[in-house]
Amino acid sequence: MILEKLIIENFRQFRGKQEILFSTVPNRNVTLVHAENGFGKTALLNALLWGFYGHEGLTEDLPRKEVLIHEGTAARSRNPASTSAKVTILFTHDTEKYRLERELTLEQQKLDAKKTDLVLEMNKDGMPMTERHPRERIQALMPFGISEFLFFNGERIDHLAMEENAALITDAIRQMLGLNLLQAGIVDLRHQSVLGKLRAELRDRTSAEKAAKIDEQARVDDDITEWGKRKETNQKNLLATDAELATVNSKLELNREAHHLQLRRNDLEKQEQGFVERLTATTKRLGQIVAEDSYALFAGDLVKRGREIVDKLRNEGKIPARVLNSFLNELLESHRCICKRHLDDGSAERKAVEELMHYAGDQQFNNAVGALDNALGRIEEGAEHTRRSLQAINGERLKISDDLKAVREELAQISHKITGKDDEEAHKLEETRVKLSLKQRELLAEQVKNDLKLEEFQKRREGLRKEIQDIIDSEADAQKAQRRLSAVEESSNLLQRILDIETKELRPVLNQDIDEHFRKIIGVGYWAELSDDFKLKIMKRLDVSDADSDAVKSLETEVALSQGQRQVTSLVFIASLVALARRRSEIPTIIKGLTGSEYPMVMDSPFGQLSQFRPGVARWIPELAPQVIIFVSSSQFEGDVATELKKSKRIGKRYYLAYHGPNIQPDAKRELEIGKNSVTVYFEEKDEFTEICELET
Amino acid sequence: MSAEKPAPAETKSRIEFQKAPEEIRELIKAVLQEERAVMHMKTRPDIYKNILQHVKRLVQ
Numbered sequence: 001m002i003l004e005k006l007i008i009e010n011f012r013q014f015r016g017k018q019e020i021l022f023s024t025v026p027n028r029n030v031t032l033v034h035a036e037n038g039f040g041k042t043a044l045l046n047a048l049l050w051g052f053y054g055h056e057g058l059t060e061d062l063p064r065k066e067v068l069i070h071e072g073t074a075a076r077s078r079n080p081a082s083t084s085a086k087v088t089i090l091f092t093h094d095t096e097k098y099r100l101e102r103e104l105t106l107e108q109q110k111l112d113a114k115k116t117d118l119v120l121e122m123n124k125d126g127m128p129m130t131e132r133h134p135r136e137r138i139q140a141l142m143p144f145g146i147s148e149f150l151f152f153n154g155e156r157i158d159h160l161a162m163e164e165n166a167a168l169i170t171d172a173i174r175q176m177l178g179l180n181l182l183q184a185g186i187v188d189l190r191h192q193s194v195l196g197k198l199r200a201e202l203r204d205r206t207s208a209e210k211a212a213k214i215d216e217q218a219r220v221d222d223d224i225t226e227w228g229k230r231k232e233t234n235q236k237n238l239l240a241t242d243a244e245l246a247t248v249n250s251k252l253e254l255n256r257e258a259h260h261l262q263l264r265r266n267d268l269e270k271q272e273q274g275f276v277e278r279l280t281a282t283t284k285r286l287g288q289i290v291a292e293d294s295y296a297l298f299a300g301d302l303v304k305r306g307r308e309i310v311d312k313l314r315n316e317g318k319i320p321a322r323v324l325n326s327f328l329n330e331l332l333e334s335h336r337c338i339c340k341r342h343l344d345d346g347s348a349e350r351k352a353v354e355e356l357m358h359y360a361g362d363q364q365f366n367n368a369v370g371a372l373d374n375a376l377g378r379i380e381e382g383a384e385h386t387r388r389s390l391q392a393i394n395g396e397r398l399k400i401s402d403d404l405k406a407v408r409e410e411l412a413q414i415s416h417k418i419t420g421k422d423d424e425e426a427h428k429l430e431e432t433r434v435k436l437s438l439k440q441r442e443l444l445a446e447q448v449k450n451d452l453k454l455e456e457f458q459k460r461r462e463g464l465r466k467e468i469q470d471i472i473d474s475e476a477d478a479q480k481a482q483r484r485l486s487a488v489e490e491s492s493n494l495l496q497r498i499l500d501i502e503t504k505e506l507r508p509v510l511n512q513d514i515d516e517h518f519r520k521i522i523g524v525g526y527w528a529e530l531s532d533d534f535k536l537k538i539m540k541r542l543d544v545s546d547a548d549s550d551a552v553k554s555l556e557t558e559v560a561l562s563q564g565q566r567q568v569t570s571l572v573f574i575a576s577l578v579a580l581a582r583r584r585s586e587i588p589t590i591i592k593g594l595t596g597s598e599y600p601m602v603m604d605s606p607f608g609q610l611s612q613f614r615p616g617v618a619r620w621i622p623e624l625a626p627q628v629i630i631f632v633s634s635s636q637f638e639g640d641v642a643t644e645l646k647k648s649k650r651i652g653k654r655y656y657l658a659y660h661g662p663n664i665q666p667d668a669k670r671e672l673e674i675g676k677n678s679v680t681v682y683f684e685e686k687d688e689f690t691e692i693c694e695l696e697t
Numbered sequence: 698m699s700a701e702k703p704a705p706a707e708t709k710s711r712i713e714f715q716k717a718p719e720e721i722r723e724l725i726k727a728v729l730q731e732e733r734a735v736m737h738m739k740t741r742p743d744i745y746k747n748i749l750q751h752v753k754r755l756v757q
Contacts, residue, residue, distance in 0.1 A: 133738065136735070136737050139736075139737030139738075140736060143737060181729060181736060182729075188728055188732055188748055193746075194748050484756045487721060487752065491724045494717050494721060494725065498713055501713060
């Protein structure tokens with residue numbers, strides 16, 4: 001969304017009809033509105049918010065929200081039905097042009113100022129088309145949830161950089177980058193009115209047995225959803241506990257009394273992890289050998305019996321067969337022996353050859369005897385090899401178990417030692433650590449339980465799917481219903497995979513952007529990190545000297561930010577997000593609307609608490625956001641901000657607010673020097689109103 | 698002479714999407730289009746009916 005023009009009429013202190021044209025030129029994307037305190041900056045910000053979102057959009061710091069019509073105009077009105085406050089906003093979004101108009105009559109203001117008239121027109125092929133659902137359309141273009149990231153009072157945004165607002169940040173990311181649409185699509189497909197209905201259709205067309213399985217499938221799906229939620233909650237708790245534990249560990253490292261013990265503990269915990277991994281691998285290997293090769297150990301008696309039988313047959317001369325029955329048959333059929341004698345029927349010679357048939361065997365029998373001999377030999381050898389392998393691996397497993405036990409004992413001793421220290425802080429930190437470790441263990445156990453349950457249900461679901469598939473009857477309707485059901489399930493699974501991929505890919509990109517921009521603005525020493533669960537952290541490196549060895553160790557620790565630093569962090573986050581949304585809008589995706597988009601940043605007094613960071617913000621924010629609109633007082637503008645903005649040559653449009661009224665705030669100036677212009681911004685008079693005046697850029 | 702703008706690289710999610718059968722791709726597009734139009738409405742009784750119609754139209 002790029003704002004083109006704002007027209008305000010009798011809104012708060014703006015009397016009559018006035019307008020601001022915003023700069024839309026990409027490399028001159030800054031519109032500046034100079035205004036002294038009390039002259040109408042906040043009212044101007046609220047005019048935009050009221051235009052888009054009505055009463056719900058008005059900022060918390062706007063006093064008397066129910067009085068929106070210029071008070072002088074309202075007091076003089078003779079016809080409350082034709083006196084009104086009106087805001088018109090012209091903007092473009094994804095190349096489409098819009099015109100929005102919101103109006104509140106004096107008559108309505110007296111009844112209920114929250115009820116307003118809203119018209120939204122979209123220009124299609126040169127023809128204005130009125131939207132049937134303007135409110136919903138605006139929400140689709142720029143959801144209310146992201147408005148506080150785009151239209152804000154710069155002095156009140158520092159809360160975004162606070163840990164407890166991670167959910168707000170996650171939601172803003174998902175909304176601004178279009179991921180909420182994917183999530184909503186998944187929910188739609190899995191809804192009872194879609195998936196449930198298709199299942200009901202399938203059940204109606206199939207046998208009782210299949211109907212029961214389909215019912216069970218629905219119950220298993222519910223179980224999977226339920227356990228999925230449990231898993232998600234558990235993971236969040238686990239992440240939070242891990243973070244708390246890491247903080248306590250860092251503090252213990254910094255504590256003089258506990259420093260060495262904590263470092264030793266860190267080392268031991270790494271060893272412990274290594275031993276646990278090796279123990280798991282060794283036990284697995286042991287199980288594998290038992291499952292695959294241990295039969296040889298228990299086959300001793302069978303092998304012995306086999307040997308006895310073979311030896312007996314061999315002693316009796318039955319194996320291997322010394323003469324083949326196929327050879328004797330050939331002689332008998334040809335009636336001639338290899339010694340050239342005739343083997344006539346009934347002759348003594350023929351009888352002698354026939355006698356040999358009792359001892360004869362065939363070639364296959366000979367081969368089988370050879371294979372049996374060979375197999376018995378291999379089983380005997382295998383048994384010995386398996387015995388040796390099992391002994392060796394079990395020995396290794398016992399050794400690792402002993403090492404692990406020793407490490408765990410030392411870890412327990414470290415905990416006791418720190419608890420026993422006189423140092424109050426170390427004592428308390430260790431107590432907290434013990435509590436957190438126990439909690440972490442409980443949560444990990446819970447995680448394993450959740451995973452097993454989910455795996456069990458997923459296996460059952462897959463099993464049911466196969467069972468249902470197996471008993472699908474030949475009725476065409478049933479097959480069609482099954483295909484539809486499968487298509488819906490497959491579609492929702494694919495959407496889930498795409499959502500996971502998008503979320504996974506976007507976080508590191510955003511993280512890198514935030515860090516890069518943060519370093520540019522804040523300078524050396526600190527860096528920004530967006531954690532896996534989208535918590536915004538500012539980190540620094542701390543050199544800690546070792547009291548014994550004089551060695552210096554470098555630790556990474558989270559910075560406790562001042563209000564100004566939090567404000568910069570929040571600004572950098574918003575600008576990075578807006579920049580990423582713009583970049584993302586240029587990437588092809590599976591459907592229009594799934595991408596991000598261009599969004600403006602409209603900032604009221606953004607330089608208030610920034611002190612030394614003002615130049616960085618003035619220089620870099622306009623480089624990141626496609627459009628920047630700044631309402632600024634002379635005290636915040638003059639000096640670094642003015643210099644940086646002038647240097648950047650990004651100012652495309654420039655206005656100032658001139659105030660007419662009986663008196664002004666003590667810190668407000670009557671005359672302003674803006675560039676080469678000297679303008680009068682205060683006119684003393686009885687009636688109170690503000691004028692919007694354009695300056696040449 | 699002006700340099701041609703390089704074509705944007707395929708994203709992993711698009712590759713994953715392209716691997717699916719056409720029927721599934723069309724269904725997903727239809728669902729997202731329906732959802733996009735109403736995703737910020739408080740009540741939207743028709744969306745499930747419309748999605749079902751898409752399923753029946755696309756999967757025969």
